[in-house]
Amino acid sequence: MPVNILFSARPELWPEYEPLMRQYLTDAGLDFHLAKDIPADQVDYIVYAPNGGVQDFTPFSQLKAVLSLWAGVEKISGNETLTVPLARMVDGGLTQGMTEWVVGHVLRYHLGMDCHITQQDGTWTPDAPPLASQRTVCILGLGALGEAAALALAALNFHVIGWSRTAKDIPGVTCLHGQDGLREALSQAEIVVLLLPDTPATENILNADTLALLPKGAQIVNPGRGPLIDDDALLHALNSGQIGHATLDVFRIEPLPVNHPYWVHPNVTVTPHIASETRPVTAAQVICENIRRGEAGEPFLHLVDRDLGY
Incomplete structure (x- = not known):
């Protein structure tokens, strides 16, 4: 069965991330399905940004992890519907x-x-x-x-x-x-x-x-x-x-x-929030490495301590 990966971030980011993630996931030897629309009960991983639309994680019954594209996780760390591991972006x-x-x-x-x-x-x-x-x-x-x-x-x-x-x-x-x-x-x-x-x-x-x-x-x-x-x-x-x-x-x-x-x-x-931003070419590598780790049973990188909030 392929690994189902839901991309839930701003739609305009999809053309940048989609080819990069496909290449990195293929290089990792994974059988995967990457899309912007997957039935919730079939999703294994969510590539997440707070402005991507997903707020309620309850329907994602087989979800293994949420992998954030943002370094800051204050908009999600307190979400009580999220019960799986949450990784923040460090790239x-x-x-x-x-x-x-x-x-x-x-x-x-x-x-x-x-x-x-x-x-x-x-x-x-x-x-x-x-x-x-x-x-x-x-x-x-x-x-x-x-x-x-x-x-x-x-x-x-x-x-x-x-x-x-x-x-x-x-x-x-x-x-x-x-x-x-x-x-x-x-x-x-x-x-x-x-x-x-x-x-x-x-x-x-x-x-x-x-x-x-x-x-x-x-x-x-x-x-x-x-x-x-x-x-x-x-x-x-x-x-x-x-x-x-x-x-x-x-x-x-x-x-x-x-x-x-x-x-x-x-x-x-x-300055208009320009100190740094997530670069797709490096961020996609971090996301795909965490998916590889999840499928290999290895520890996820950059896990958030939900009690501390980061």
């Missing part, structure tokens, strides 16, 4: 794209590029930045994306502090964890990068109290999730000068409403 293309975006904006802040871009009025101010080794960058979140960004920045000789909810050990990175560790990390951070998942435990992790811990004038880079930041608290900290600048790629409501204060704030850079 090389997404990780590389995120690392490039983070390093680019950290270097932008470190080198003071905004000043040189806007100050083209003949003013000659030879004020060189410190070396990277004299600059402390804090990465909140040390999952696959956070670890990759931390290692890249450490390779440039930044003093990198990484924080996570549980203990981690990353060469060249000062790893802290827990609430005491968070306070210690933020108190030293000249630049903060948020790469945490969106869970009840991480919502508003940057709030009035934690923003006050940062050195005055610290800068924030958020390509993680919008709810990680208390927007009102950040705007107050920007207006007071406690925070020097914030570059924000993700928001509670997307697209960011045209009347949102972030658009016009002189110390905020808005």
Whole structure:
């Protein structure tokens, strides 16, 4: 019997993923049926995105796993109808794209590029930045994306502090964890990068109290999730000068409403959720490898802990 694989994501993605998945599944030696429409009681695997249409998993009586095309799973992890393993997307293309975006904006802040871009009025101010080794960058979140960004920045000789909810050990990175560790990390951070998942435990992790811990004038880079930041608290900290600048790629409501204060704030850079995205050529490989593993009785990659939400 063929393995039945339902593709449940935006229809316009199908022409990109379908040939790639067919090739990878064939190379894996699998007998399969891949389609956008399969009777629910015959589906073995769902290639899933929250905007693909499937919300109720109850009819999928022989389902073996749900394989998400998204790195974030907050829109599905709490779904009580989902009782089979859920794997999130961790792939090389997404990780590389995120690392490039983070390093680019950290270097932008470190080198003071905004000043040189806007100050083209003949003013000659030879004020060189410190070396990277004299600059402390804090990465909140040390999952696959956070670890990759931390290692890249450490390779440039930044003093990198990484924080996570549980203990981690990353060469060249000062790893802290827990609430005491968070306070210690933020108190030293000249630049903060948020790469945490969106869970009840991480919502508003940057709030009035934690923003006050940062050195005055610290800068924030958020390509993680919008709810990680208390927007009102950040705007107050920007207006007071406690925070020097914030570059924000993700928001509670997307697209960011045209009347949102972030658009016009002189110390905020808005980017339209472009820090990284799932690349079909690499994502399809991850999905097909998990299907191969499922059929071979091997452990799935990148399984979500439903209690933690990531």
